[in-house]
Amino acid sequence: MIFFNNKKKQLSNDSMENGVHMITAAAPNSVISEQFKTIRTNIQFSNADKTYKSLMLTSSLASEGKSTVxxxxxxTFAKQGLKTLLVDADMRRPTINATFSIANPKGLTNYLTNREFNVNGAIYETSTDNLFVMPSGPVPPNPAELLNSRRMDSLIDSLEKQLDLVIYDAPPVLSVTDAQVLSTKVDGTILVVRQNVAEKEAVRRTVELLKHVKANIVGTLLNDVETKGGNGYYGYYGYGYYGVKKD
Known part of the structure; x- marks a missing residue:
C-alpha cells in the first residue's frame, strides 16, 4: 500500500465557502484568460476524429485547483458560443453554489435520488451567456454509488444531446473512487496538477488508476506556475498529452 502526504493536512474550505476565482469572467482579456483560450483550443484539436461532448476535470489530491480550472x-467554452454546462460532481466538497451565489441549491443529488425530480430544477443560468451550472445538491451518504447508477448514465446521455459541452468537476482520484467511476462515462478526462503541491508518485498513481478503468486521459494541466516576470499572476500553463514525455 502506498501512502502520500502521511502528515495530516488541514484542508482549506475557502473555495467551498467563497467560491473560486473566475478570472475568465472578471478579466476576459487578461494573460490568464488567454491561456485558458489556448487550453480550449488544444482540447478541441486533440482529437481530429471526435468532438468532445463531456469532459471531467480531476486531480490527485485536494487543493490542486481543479475546481478553479x-x-x-x-x-471560456461558453464565450466561444458553445452551450456549456458545468456540473459539480464533487459532492463532498462542492464549490459551484458559492462561486455562482446560488443559495440552498437543488442539484445533482436531488435528481439522482428522486425519480420525480425534474432535472431542469437543478440547472441554473449564469451571468455569462451560454453558461449554465448544476450544483451538487445535498451531500449524500453514497456519492460513488449514485455516480455509478443507471440514472446517472441516462442523465449524461440526455445532457450531451441537449448541450454542446458538459464539464464535470470531480473529486480527487486518490481521495475517493468517484472520479474513477465518472471517468468511464465521459468522453475525456483532464488531470490538474499544481506545481509545488502535487507529489510525483501521487500523480503517477492517479494516472495508473485512471488507465486501469480505461479512462480517456486527454491531457494534464500544470497550474499555479510563477511567471518569469514575477508579476504574481496565478498562472495556468503546461497543457499537454500523456505519452509525449516519459520518465
Missing amino acids: AANLAV
Missing part, C-alpha cells in the same frame, strides 16, 4: 474553462 473547471469553472474558468467552462466560461
Whole structure:
C-alpha cells in the first residue's frame, strides 16, 4: 500500500465557502484568460476524429485547483458560443453554489435520488451567456454509488444531446473512487496538477488508476506556475498529452 502526504493536512474550505476565482469572467482579456483560450483550443484539436461532448476535470489530491480550472474553462467554452454546462460532481466538497451565489441549491443529488425530480430544477443560468451550472445538491451518504447508477448514465446521455459541452468537476482520484467511476462515462478526462503541491508518485498513481478503468486521459494541466516576470499572476500553463514525455 502506498501512502502520500502521511502528515495530516488541514484542508482549506475557502473555495467551498467563497467560491473560486473566475478570472475568465472578471478579466476576459487578461494573460490568464488567454491561456485558458489556448487550453480550449488544444482540447478541441486533440482529437481530429471526435468532438468532445463531456469532459471531467480531476486531480490527485485536494487543493490542486481543479475546481478553479473547471469553472474558468467552462466560461471560456461558453464565450466561444458553445452551450456549456458545468456540473459539480464533487459532492463532498462542492464549490459551484458559492462561486455562482446560488443559495440552498437543488442539484445533482436531488435528481439522482428522486425519480420525480425534474432535472431542469437543478440547472441554473449564469451571468455569462451560454453558461449554465448544476450544483451538487445535498451531500449524500453514497456519492460513488449514485455516480455509478443507471440514472446517472441516462442523465449524461440526455445532457450531451441537449448541450454542446458538459464539464464535470470531480473529486480527487486518490481521495475517493468517484472520479474513477465518472471517468468511464465521459468522453475525456483532464488531470490538474499544481506545481509545488502535487507529489510525483501521487500523480503517477492517479494516472495508473485512471488507465486501469480505461479512462480517456486527454491531457494534464500544470497550474499555479510563477511567471518569469514575477508579476504574481496565478498562472495556468503546461497543457499537454500523456505519452509525449516519459520518465
